[in-house]
Amino acid sequence: MEYVANKENIAKRIARFFKNGDVVNLGIGLPTLVGNYVPEGVELILQSENGFMGLGPAPEPGKEDPMLVNAGGMPVSILPGGCYFDSAMSFAIIRGGHIAATVLGVLEVDQEGNLANYKIPGKMVPGMGGAMDLTVGAKTVFAATQHFDAKGSSKLLRRCKLPLTAAAQVDYVVTDVGLFQVKDGAFVLKEYFKPYTVDYILEKTDADIVVDKDCKEVDLA
Amino acid sequence: MEYVANKENIAKRIARFFKNGDVVNLGIGLPTLVGNYVPEGVELILQSENGFMGLGPAPEPGKEDPMLVNAGGMPVSILPGGCYFDSAMSFAIIRGGHIAATVLGVLEVDQEGNLANYKIPGKMVPGMGGAMDLTVGAKTVFAATQHFDAKGSSKLLRRCKLPLTAAAQVDYVVTDVGLFQVKDGAFVLKEYFKPYTVDYILEKTDADIVVDKDCKEVDLA
Amino acid sequence: MVQKPIVTADEAVKLIKEGDAVMVGGFLGCGSPTGLIAALEKRGTGKMTLICNDCAMYNPKTGEMNGVAPLVAKKRFSTAVISHIGTNPEIQRQMNEGETDVQLVPQGTLAERIRAAGAGLGGVLTPTGLGTEVQDGKKVVEVDGAKFLLEKALSGDVALIRAKKADKSGNCVYDKSGRNFNPLMAMACGTVIVEADEIVEIGELDPEVVVTPSVFVTHLVQGRK
Amino acid sequence: MVQKPIVTADEAVKLIKEGDAVMVGGFLGCGSPTGLIAALEKRGTGKMTLICNDCAMYNPKTGEMNGVAPLVAKKRFSTAVISHIGTNPEIQRQMNEGETDVQLVPQGTLAERIRAAGAGLGGVLTPTGLGTEVQDGKKVVEVDGAKFLLEKALSGDVALIRAKKADKSGNCVYDKSGRNFNPLMAMACGTVIVEADEIVEIGELDPEVVVTPSVFVTHLVQGRK
Numbered sequence: 001m002e003y004v005a006n007k008e009n010i011a012k013r014i015a016r017f018f019k020n021g022d023v024v025n026l027g028i029g030l031p032t033l034v035g036n037y038v039p040e041g042v043e044l045i046l047q048s049e050n051g052f053m054g055l056g057p058a059p060e061p062g063k064e065d066p067m068l069v070n071a072g073g074m075p076v077s078i079l080p081g082g083c084y085f086d087s088a089m090s091f092a093i094i095r096g097g098h099i100a101a102t103v104l105g106v107l108e109v110d111q112e113g114n115l116a117n118y119k120i121p122g123k124m125v126p127g128m129g130g131a132m133d134l135t136v137g138a139k140t141v142f143a144a145t146q147h148f149d150a151k152g153s154s155k156l157l158r159r160c161k162l163p164l165t166a167a168a169q170v171d172y173v174v175t176d177v178g179l180f181q182v183k184d185g186a187f188v189l190k191e192y193f194k195p196y197t198v199d200y201i202l203e204k205t206d207a208d209i210v211v212d213k214d215c216k217e218v219d220l221a
Numbered sequence: 222m223e224y225v226a227n228k229e230n231i232a233k234r235i236a237r238f239f240k241n242g243d244v245v246n247l248g249i250g251l252p253t254l255v256g257n258y259v260p261e262g263v264e265l266i267l268q269s270e271n272g273f274m275g276l277g278p279a280p281e282p283g284k285e286d287p288m289l290v291n292a293g294g295m296p297v298s299i300l301p302g303g304c305y306f307d308s309a310m311s312f313a314i315i316r317g318g319h320i321a322a323t324v325l326g327v328l329e330v331d332q333e334g335n336l337a338n339y340k341i342p343g344k345m346v347p348g349m350g351g352a353m354d355l356t357v358g359a360k361t362v363f364a365a366t367q368h369f370d371a372k373g374s375s376k377l378l379r380r381c382k383l384p385l386t387a388a389a390q391v392d393y394v395v396t397d398v399g400l401f402q403v404k405d406g407a408f409v410l411k412e413y414f415k416p417y418t419v420d421y422i423l424e425k426t427d428a429d430i431v432v433d434k435d436c437k438e439v440d441l442a
Numbered sequence: 443m444v445q446k447p448i449v450t451a452d453e454a455v456k457l458i459k460e461g462d463a464v465m466v467g468g469f470l471g472c473g474s475p476t477g478l479i480a481a482l483e484k485r486g487t488g489k490m491t492l493i494c495n496d497c498a499m500y501n502p503k504t505g506e507m508n509g510v511a512p513l514v515a516k517k518r519f520s521t522a523v524i525s526h527i528g529t530n531p532e533i534q535r536q537m538n539e540g541e542t543d544v545q546l547v548p549q550g551t552l553a554e555r556i557r558a559a560g561a562g563l564g565g566v567l568t569p570t571g572l573g574t575e576v577q578d579g580k581k582v583v584e585v586d587g588a589k590f591l592l593e594k595a596l597s598g599d600v601a602l603i604r605a606k607k608a609d610k611s612g613n614c615v616y617d618k619s620g621r622n623f624n625p626l627m628a629m630a631c632g633t634v635i636v637e638a639d640e641i642v643e644i645g646e647l648d649p650e651v652v653v654t655p656s657v658f659v660t661h662l663v664q665g666r667k
Numbered sequence: 668m669v670q671k672p673i674v675t676a677d678e679a680v681k682l683i684k685e686g687d688a689v690m691v692g693g694f695l696g697c698g699s700p701t702g703l704i705a706a707l708e709k710r711g712t713g714k715m716t717l718i719c720n721d722c723a724m725y726n727p728k729t730g731e732m733n734g735v736a737p738l739v740a741k742k743r744f745s746t747a748v749i750s751h752i753g754t755n756p757e758i759q760r761q762m763n764e765g766e767t768d769v770q771l772v773p774q775g776t777l778a779e780r781i782r783a784a785g786a787g788l789g790g791v792l793t794p795t796g797l798g799t800e801v802q803d804g805k806k807v808v809e810v811d812g813a814k815f816l817l818e819k820a821l822s823g824d825v826a827l828i829r830a831k832k833a834d835k836s837g838n839c840v841y842d843k844s845g846r847n848f849n850p851l852m853a854m855a856c857g858t859v860i861v862e863a864d865e866i867v868e869i870g871e872l873d874p875e876v877v878v879t880p881s882v883f884v885t886h887l888v889q890g891r892k
Contacts, residue, residue, distance in 0.1 A: 085846070086846050127749060132799065
């Protein structure tokens with residue numbers, strides 16, 4: 001079986017977790033895609049950590065407002081019912097557990113729920129921005145990642161080697177091969193995504209995986 | 222010489238301390254009188270700890286707004302340039318040293334700058350309200366008090382006996398007999414108010430008083 | 443934007459259970475949710491903890507009272523965490539006779555403790571109360587040579603909030619000095635019931651002037667006219 | 668209400684001394700005081716400490732930059748206390764080559780540390796950073812069985828603030844996501860210079876919608892149109 005990276009499937013699966021009215025913060029990059037796959041009848045309320053609720057889509061070209069950008073500095077819009085606040089309030093909302101979930105990108109994630117996604121010493125040191133607060137504060141933390149890096153190594157590990165963003169905070173890891181819940185020091189495989197198999201996942205992942213008794217195949221196509 | 226309590230003189234003398242634009246919080250009761258004696262050309266900006274700046278006079282009878290009251294619950298007004306805020310911001314302003322001065326009433330004040338003004342155990346326990354934060358936070362703390370209580374005892378003491386509102390925070394004690402600066406564990410007499418004399422003050426006050434080399438008589442009439 | 447349920451005051455106070463810690467906005471009655479207070483007085487649940495700036499005004503001669511005073515009179519609360527009780531002789535009587543456990547907290551410390559809970563902080567370091575009875579039993583922490591009291595975050599189960607306007611998603615604005623503790627308490631409880639003088643459609647509030655973002659609010663009640 | 672001096676950007680930045688800790692509002696350039704930044708770039712004072720959310724955007728290929736990036740390019744700051752530098756390769760180069768001391772702080776912690784300084788608090792207890800490099804050298808405080816990092820208050824000498832409107836007494840409102848750190852930094856410095864897109868008469872701002880009360884502001888600058 002050949003691995004083909006599939007960001008859309010990761011986003012699709014995470015999107016199914018949400019219920020109507022959930023307040024969610026989506027990290028820049030892959031996590032942002034989640035917003036494209038929210039099921040019919042479910043409205044997510046997006047929080048933007050640079051200071052507002054009700055994050056809406058990018059405006060049409062030419063209609064951008066330089067004073068209204070997302071946490072990546074890109075022009076966006078605000079939906080009716082949204083509101084602005086300062087950075088202390090923004091992170092009070094995040095750290096105080098008022099966000100149902102956050103979806104964050106991954107450099108490494110391990111079976112203890114540790115996440116590393118902000119620093120490769122000596123190589124990439126962009127700073128943690130809001131990632132540490134989001135990981136600690138959101139009620140449910142989704143780590144969204146391709147299952148393998150460019151060299152084919154598993155991004156799910158027994159123990160992160162990179163500096164941590166947060167210790168023991170990840171609840172779910174969603175990759176393009178399966179859905180894992182972090183529990184009691186292991187990745188519990190809840191779903192494997194067609195065309196991958198349980199055996200493939202167990203063989204190729206460099207971590208302790210427990211196959212849930214209700215583990216099932218899911219077709220995200 | 223007979224002591225005659227004179228709240229107006231206390232208020233008059235404190236009012237002369239202020240310069241134009243000073244932001245001040247005046248406690249309920251005697252301290253509120255200070256606002257009546259601010260010199261020509263000096264505008265005080267009054268902060269009201271229940272949540273606004275620009276505290277103005279009581280409205281005409283019949284024009285009171287129940288949603289606009291001072292920290293004593295009495296109807297007041299707001300001046301142009303004032304603004305409303307919540308209690309956290311109100312005390313950020315107070316505790317953060319953004320208030321030039323506060324004027325507080327006194328049960329006891331001592332030569333170490335300790336103030337007791339919120340509690341007489343077993344008798345009067347109203348709670349400290351904002352007094353502890355005001356005493357700690359304001360840049361200059363004025364203790365405003367009649368020099369003697371109803372029984373004729375000095376309210377300026379070597380050591381407070383009542384529970385403290387704050388330790389070593391009082392800068393000036395202004396009574397109806399004189400102006401004292403609290404310094405190096407003593408009351409430094411800076412001014413004595415006509416008709417009182419230095420000897421009278423030294424004799425009648427139950428605390429260590431140092432007479433300032435520039436100490437002078439002031440007529441507040 | 444998803445709407446929050448609009449309920450009656452009577453329905454709303456059924457969300458409060460015996461023994462709950464209940465935060466009530468207002469300062470000497472100004473900005474208190476009077477409809478919710480009346481419903482809670484009527485309901486009769488006791489043994490709760492009241493977290494409030496003060497116990498409001500009560501004149502035993504005339505019987506006049508405002509704010510949370512009716513709840514005190516009916517002894518709906520067995521504990522009060524509060525900064526000022528000087529305007530309510532009944533709570534002072536209950537305290538003196540050991541009927542109600544009154545925990546006095548400096549007003550600015552109360553505000554920060556509630557905000558800290560809402561903001562996911564464990565507490566704050568404040569100079570307020572150093573060298574006073576407020577220090578008793580608390581940790582003193584030195585930071586760069588200066589001493590501070592460690593004051594712990596203070597959360598509640600239910601917040602009763604009075605707003606001037608709320609939109610149907612829960613965004614709130616307040617009315618003059620009626621703002622006080624309301625926006626802080628709205629951050630610090632799992633159930634946050636807003637009694638609004640006016641409930642407006644989503645989109646009617648200017649997003650620049652919202653004080654309490656909708657994310658904190660769980661229920662709306664139409665205030666009494 | 669007493670008026671604050673209205674000065675030019677060039678006059679304003681003369682208030683900044685070599686070695687000062689300077690807070691600059693803005694998030695990836697959105698809500699940064701561009702006129703003050705240009706004046707400070709021109710002025711040439713170095714060895715300052717920059718306290719800012721990020722080092723803004725800089726594209727080394729095109730030379731395009733925004734926010735505080737020109738100050739970084741001209742090395743006006745020898746220390747940066749900052750949450751994110753990923754969009755400015757020049758500050759990363761300075762850090763890697765030891766030219767600038769970069770202290771990375773989680774964004775929410777940076778916000779609370781600045782607010783704490785403004786609010787007279789010694790610091791806050793936050794769970795953010797526990798078990799990470801951010802914990803190094805910091806006190807861990809346990810409150811009711813939960814662990815927190817003690818994060819100290821962070822004050823500055825001068826704050827450079829961008830507002831949408833300021834009245835002549837210094838009350839400010841902001842513009843959409845340009846609000847970010849501006850209101851917090853305005854609380855935490857002795858000298859607070861507000862560059863406002865529009866300076867209006869006292870009384871023109873609704874007292875209900877003011878975000879930064881005048882008490883914090885020391886100087887006003889008319890923003891560039």
